Amino acid sequence: MDIKNIKSQFPIFSKKINNKPLIYLDSSNSSQKPLSVINRLNDFYSNEFSNIGRSIHTLAVNATNKFDETRISVKNFINAKSKEEIIFTKNATEAINLVASTFGQQNIREGDEIIVTELEHHSNYVPWHFLRNNKKALIKFAPINDDGDIIIDKLKELITSKTKIIAVTHLSNVTGTIVPVKEIIEMAHKKNIPVLVDGCQSAPHIKVDVTDLDCDFYAFSGHKVYGPTGVGILYAKKKWLEKLPPYIGGGAMISEVKKDKVLYAPLPEKYEAGTMPTAEVITFNESIKFLESIGMDNLMKHEKEITNYALEKLKKINSVKIIGNPKNKAGVISFLIKDVHPHDIATILDEYGVAIRAGHHCCQIFHEKMKLSATARASIGVYNTKEDIDILVQAVENCRKVFNLK
């Protein structure tokens, strides 16, 4: 597969925005979908649709098998040990809530401590905040430096005998910081503390090996990995899934239901209550195949090249300030333009067909720390090219012109 021409595989790029070709630089928010994924969805609904796991007619059995195939693909994609360790949710946020809620129920008591970092997305903070509220637990924030790197030594100092879990992002959706989670996990495991890794931004952009990382939990979303909306993935070590209580209760997650007791289904069904996002999970297999056809190494190389090109070009613009300068950075570039508010940047760029995001990107803690109320963010996907960046740069340069600034 030729990575240079990959745009042609995404139908949306034949679309015009404000009469200009779409330059999509909002992939950290959600990625666009290749034709193979869109077609699979179409095909499944047109020719194969059935609910899974409940009926035994031909369509149902086929769908059940296809669903299972995606589970196996996901297992291989992140190198989990068994498919029972892969739980499908509706999004990464639900996956993290599942862990916070069930782990919290069982293991968090008044005064216990949870460590998160100043880089976290709200989805990896609010679920822990719920525990703080309900269980009178404490949350400690591992600090970051101005570069946007977590200060690992300070994180280490936060660990006490009351620390029950550490939740940390693998790749920041604001600064692009690639966090050395393996190091953090080793450190935590020495003190028997489990670690949840928020993999929303790592799954689409770097090679992930949960067995090598040895993380206890890893959560990500299908829609950021060239898949449909409506699917999230929780990887969890079997020992946890076996030990923790169920999360959502209902059909399919039970093995026996009586008036006075309920027995739960074995893994993975125990955590998959009700009708799942059947079509979405089945379709997600195509997203993984798409990534495999490219190869994560090629993807990383390509995105690195585009990111470096963008950074170089943007840094040359006088009034532009890039937020954060992490040691190890992926294709997420948050920036400011002097005297132009990020929302105005977004509107002006949109006139050029350039889709970026402006705001706090669900990271208010980070923005508060950096004393910013909002930033503009260009984030790179596998389909982006140097030409896209040239248009971005042109549009950025024009922002100050529109504002009558020299």
Place this chain on the structure above:
Amino acid sequence: MDIKNIKSQFPIFSKKINNKPLIYLDSSNSSQKPLSVINRLNDFYSNEFSNIGRSIHTLAVNATNKFDETRISVKNFINAKSKEEIIFTKNATEAINLVASTFGQQNIREGDEIIVTELEHHSNYVPWHFLRNNKKALIKFAPINDDGDIIIDKLKELITSKTKIIAVTHLSNVTGTIVPVKEIIEMAHKKNIPVLVDGCQSAPHIKVDVTDLDCDFYAFSGHKVYGPTGVGILYAKKKWLEKLPPYIGGGAMISEVKKDKVLYAPLPEKYEAGTMPTAEVITFNESIKFLESIGMDNLMKHEKEITNYALEKLKKINSVKIIGNPKNKAGVISFLIKDVHPHDIATILDEYGVAIRAGHHCCQIFHEKMKLSATARASIGVYNTKEDIDILVQAVENCRKVFNLK
């Protein structure tokens, strides 16, 4: 729209199963999807895809508006008072869990009582069972009679000063019983007890008016209403949604996030954390339009006709026993064939291209009560015809032949 030819609007019906045309009688499990729905999904991903509510570029704003349009359509579809009362979840099961969990947190104490019925789907029992486990609450089961009707007087007797909530299905997915929920709600409200209605089977099959019912909560799933998988809907009175705590925490459901506190977003966002099933919700609008183009009155009339035809024909077969004989019955027909196990029925029917479900249909309490371990279930959708029923009947008659029974 000509209801007789509606099958032609569903691409799957051009499909052959075991070389026979597909006769789909598993709609209570999940319905097939009309072309307009499949096309909308395709179109959205191909031309309009973006995450909602976060970015302000053209695609994002369009998607955000389209998402909101579905919310308004759903509000109108069930006649809610305001769109803030419509919360999107991943399925009905999550919707019921949302209520059980948040209502339970706030209102259920040790010794409190929850009333459900013997007709309930596991998804409207297990979430309450969690409260029984965690809060030491009690669950009381309103009994049904042999016809499959809830004995309303007995339900009434179960109500005590400790009853905190009543959860009841609107339409049984085993017997097709249409439950007089309005009567139950009136009775409950006289004692200030809120009522949750499980509308999974009523939304697709009868006209629903939550304002007229005056229910406090109403839950259903998109995939049973000719919509995509991955979308559930919770209707709840505003007073509840305002008062209850949030359910899933993360991006989009917050208004302000600080290290020491989190303020939640106004309705409906408060209950919609993380990336929603964006494409699915947007597409679901087409499902509602599809139903509106038919008209619920026409749909009900048509399904009634097919149901009556099926009952009449099946009852004529000597060895067939129909389970339940409720006063008011919709198109769900569970049955037994003497000396043929339901799973064997399902396999034999499948050979005829007839898709039905065999098992306990997620209603073990019902089956235990009726002293059955499994039943076969033919459930009717808007696309079914008398010809479908003729083929079903033929196939049923053949079951005993295959088993060498006379």
Place this chain on the structure above:
Amino acid sequence: MDIKELYQDIILEHGKSPRNKGKCKGYNHEAKGYNPLCGDKVHVYLKLNDIKQVENLTFEGEGCAISLASASIMTELVKGKSVIEAKKIMNDFLSMIKNDTVIKSNNLDEDQKTKIMSLSGVKQFPMRVKCATLSWHTLNSAMEGKKDEVNSEAVD
């Protein structure tokens, strides 16, 4: 459509140097507004006198050029007006932004009309309408003495 229709000079100037910022002395009404879409925030402080006249009107807030300019222009236009007149101006403004109608208020002078009209370009940018209207909805809320935070999602 030209982006300069949105970013007219008056807007840029008000956006850069908004008038009437801060908490005015002796305010007796206030309200907060919030746009969850982009995070814009505004806090309106209003001093009404005995005859229901806007004696003073200021705001605090962070946001884009559009939202700051709109709030700034609003304070200029509404100060000195009666509550009834203020509401008329607001309704005029909102319908101009949304339905492309002309300003009908007869209690604005030409200069004021020019100012308010400078915001009319927003109607071409549906995603920015909320930026322009937030401060007005919040003022309305302050005048009506409502407690809830104004949420631009809910009112537009």
Place this chain on the structure above:
Amino acid sequence: MDIKELYQDIILEHGKSPRNKGKCKGYNHEAKGYNPLCGDKVHVYLKLNDIKQVENLTFEGEGCAISLASASIMTELVKGKSVIEAKKIMNDFLSMIKNDTVIKSNNLDEDQKTKIMSLSGVKQFPMRVKCATLSWHTLNSAMEGKKDEVNSEAVD
């Protein structure tokens, strides 16, 4: 493909009147099996003697013709065999069902081979394979003395 290939007369007969049902006296191994797809359940009771021979083997369970027939035939075939022989028969059976191979065991007589082969039609009905294999997996689990309930989802 004819449905009668699945529902052969031997199967129907065993399904209707399964052999060795109930709890056998003096069983010293047992295991439960469960097929979440269709709800079939089986409970296997096994009596192994000192020389690791299957002295008795019975089952309790509810299910379809296929699962009852398979369990019934299994008990007939395995009784009297050593654990090693029993495993061979089981592996033969499983690979026949899944990969369409022939029965290789040389410790089954012709009648027994006919019985086991009567289940081979299942391979054409992938959705029913689990019905046929559940009791065998459960027997295996009983022989190995595993604690967990056998879940046909997990083993196939």
